[in-house]
Amino acid sequence: MNESKKIMITGGHASPAIAVIDRLKALYPQHSIVFVGRKFNNGQESSESFEYQEIQKRKITFINLKAGRITRLLSLRTYVHILLVPLGFLQAVRILLHEQPDIILTFGGYLGLPIAVVGYMLGIPIYTHEQTIHPGSANRLISNIAQKVFVSFAESQTFFPAHKVVVTGNPVRKSIFETRTSKLIIDKSLPCIYVTGGSLGSHAINTLVGKIIPQLVQKYTVFHQTGNISEFDDFHRFQKLRDTLPNELRSRYILTTHFSDIDIGYVYSAADIVVSRSGANTWFELVFLQKPALFIPLPWAAYNEQRKHAELLASQGAAEIFEQSGNSDDLLELINRMIDNKDAYEAAYQNISKMYQSDAADQIIEHIFAQ
Numbered sequence: 001m002n003e004s005k006k007i008m009i010t011g012g013h014a015s016p017a018i019a020v021i022d023r024l025k026a027l028y029p030q031h032s033i034v035f036v037g038r039k040f041n042n043g044q045e046s047s048e049s050f051e052y053q054e055i056q057k058r059k060i061t062f063i064n065l066k067a068g069r070i071t072r073l074l075s076l077r078t079y080v081h082i083l084l085v086p087l088g089f090l091q092a093v094r095i096l097l098h099e100q101p102d103i104i105l106t107f108g109g110y111l112g113l114p115i116a117v118v119g120y121m122l123g124i125p126i127y128t129h130e131q132t133i134h135p136g137s138a139n140r141l142i143s144n145i146a147q148k149v150f151v152s153f154a155e156s157q158t159f160f161p162a163h164k165v166v167v168t169g170n171p172v173r174k175s176i177f178e179t180r181t182s183k184l185i186i187d188k189s190l191p192c193i194y195v196t197g198g199s200l201g202s203h204a205i206n207t208l209v210g211k212i213i214p215q216l217v218q219k220y221t222v223f224h225q226t227g228n229i230s231e232f233d234d235f236h237r238f239q240k241l242r243d244t245l246p247n248e249l250r251s252r253y254i255l256t257t258h259f260s261d262i263d264i265g266y267v268y269s270a271a272d273i274v275v276s277r278s279g280a281n282t283w284f285e286l287v288f289l290q291k292p293a294l295f296i297p298l299p300w301a302a303y304n305e306q307r308k309h310a311e312l313l314a315s316q317g318a319a320e321i322f323e324q325s326g327n328s329d330d331l332l333e334l335i336n337r338m339i340d341n342k343d344a345y346e347a348a349y350q351n352i353s354k355m356y357q358s359d360a361a362d363q364i365i366e367h368i369f370a371q
Contacts, residue, residue, distance in 0.1 A: 007368075008101035008119075010036035010065070012109020012138070013131050014051035014199060015281040016360075019171035020105065021058065023361040028369075032061075034099050036115055039064040041200060047230040050199035050258055057261075063099075065091055067110050092118040103127065103368055108139040120145040127368050131170055131280035133312075134303035135159045147371055150364050152280055168364055169357035170284040175261035177289075182266030184254065186221045191339050194223040194271035198279055199258065201227010204324050205296055206234045209275065211328035213241060216335070217252040223267045228257035273338050273345075278310035286313070287356055292338055292345030293319035317348035 007024065009017050014037065021033055035055045039062070041047040055062045067088025092114035104119040106112030106128045116126050128142045129150040143149045143160045151157060152170035186192065193216065197205045206226055209216075216222050226234040235257045242253050259267050268274075268289050276282050278295040286293050293313060297306035313319035320338060322331055338345065357363070 004030045004032065005102040006032045006034065006099065007103045007105060008034045008036060008096075008099060008115065009105050009107075010115045011107025011112035011128075013107040013129075013281060014049075014054065015173060016129060016131060016171040017051070017105075017107045018054050018058075019173050020361045020364055021055075021060065022174060023171075023365060025058070027362075027365060034061045034063060034101060036063045036065050036095060037111060041229050047228050053258070054261070063095055065095070065111055065115070067091070067114050088114040089118060096122055096124070105129070105364070105368060106139075106142060107131070108136055108142070110138055112142060113138045116142045116145060125368075125371060127364070129168070129171075129364060130156055130160075132156070132302075132305045133280070133308050134305045136302055148367050150360075150367070152284065152360070166363070166367060167357075169360040170280055171361040171364065172281070172285050172288055172358070173261065173264070176265050176268050176285050178261075178265035179269045181261075182263045184263055184266055186254070186270060187252065188270075190219070190221045190252065191272045191342075192221040192223065192270045193273055193275060193335065193339075194225075194267055195275045196225040196277075196282070197227055198277050198282060199227070201225065201229060201234060201257070202277055202296075202298075203227075203229070203232045203234060205275065205277070206232075206238070208296070208324070208326070208328050208331055210238060210241060212332045213238075213253060214245065215332055217245060217249045219336075220339070221252045221254070221270070223254045223259070223271065224256070225259055226255065226257055272342050273335065275335070278306040280305075280309060283309045283313070284356065286319075287349070287353055288358055290318075290346055290349035290353060292342055294322060294334060294338060295319055296322050296324055299324055313352070316352055318345055318352060 037051045038049045039052045041049050096118050104124050104126050106116050120126050126146045127148050128139055128146045130139045131152050133153045133155050135156055148166055149160045149164045150166050150168045154167050157165045195209050226238055238255055242250055273292045275294045278297045295310035297310050310321045314321050
């Protein structure tokens with residue numbers, strides 16, 4: 001395939017999009033890539049998004065899109081988003097007329113919808129990928145105009161036109177397998193815990209864990225990814241907490257807003273258990289790395305998708321589920337119990353990993369260029 005093409009990638013799930021971008025660049029360097037996404041977190045223009053930072057590192061054109069989303073929770077922000085819906089479509093027209101991509105690949109969400117709809121009206125082939133076990137409304141709409149619908153879970157097939165669906169699994173970042181690039185140094189004689197709320201971070205998880213950090217660092221090394229949402233300023237709050245720890249324990253608490261591609265593989269390899277949300281992207285990373293998981297599902301996730309993801313692993317003995325409404329002392333007890341029984345959780349992965357495909361990015365690329 002020598003002819004150069006322009007691929008526009010967009011949508012609400014940055015991690016699988018970045019995984020596909022990295023494979024595209026490796027397999028087809030002659031093609032150009034444009035990414036349409038959010039430059040800032042939650043409208044806070046002082047807080048750059050994970051996707052913006054990662055796309056900039058890859059020297060790919062990034063176009064900011066301010067689109068509206070309609071949520072089930074009514075608030076003042078809901079009405080602001082409703083007003084942004086038509087603006088998002090007008091921006092999509094301008095972006096697509098200017099960029100004129102040959103292919104559009106979306107990863108769902110409210111950002112993917114206006115680009116997909118306008119792209120379809122302009123005659124551009126549309127492809128979309130659904131990460132979660134219960135698809136969101138945006139991807140269900142996009143599926144009607146898409147050439148192909150790629151899904152992470154076989155259980156998702158029934159939500160889409162059967163002749164369009166391809167079960168690919170979920171693209172994961174290759175950096176999660178790379179351990180040699182990091183300059184992080186930890187005491188390897190101690191068990192290690194990785195706490196993450198995903199690329200945005202989770203204020204609720206941060207709050208739960210924050211109350212037991214002094215106890216955790218007595219026995220463990222803790223990697224803590226707080227996120228960088230300006231509304232809560234959790235990172236700076238936890239910096240102050242770290243400063244209150246005894247000098248000999250501070251090095252056991254590794255704090256950051258976001259672990260980069262350089263460090264994430266080392267963090268995962270060092271972690272004995274991972275405390276996290278149970279979104280699809282983290283879920284697949286844990287499956288491929290066979291890491292015991294302590295899931296704290298997002299209670300208001302659409303269609304209770306995060307609980308469904310968590311239950312898939314918990315039912316096989318590879319994970320535990322802890323409610324966001326629980327208390328920190330109970331969380332500490334569960335962490336201790338999981339560390340003590342780590343081998344049993346790891347053994348539960350023997351059959352699970354075989355059920356999910358690890359070449360999702362390659363499959364997606366093959367299909368979008370086969371049409």
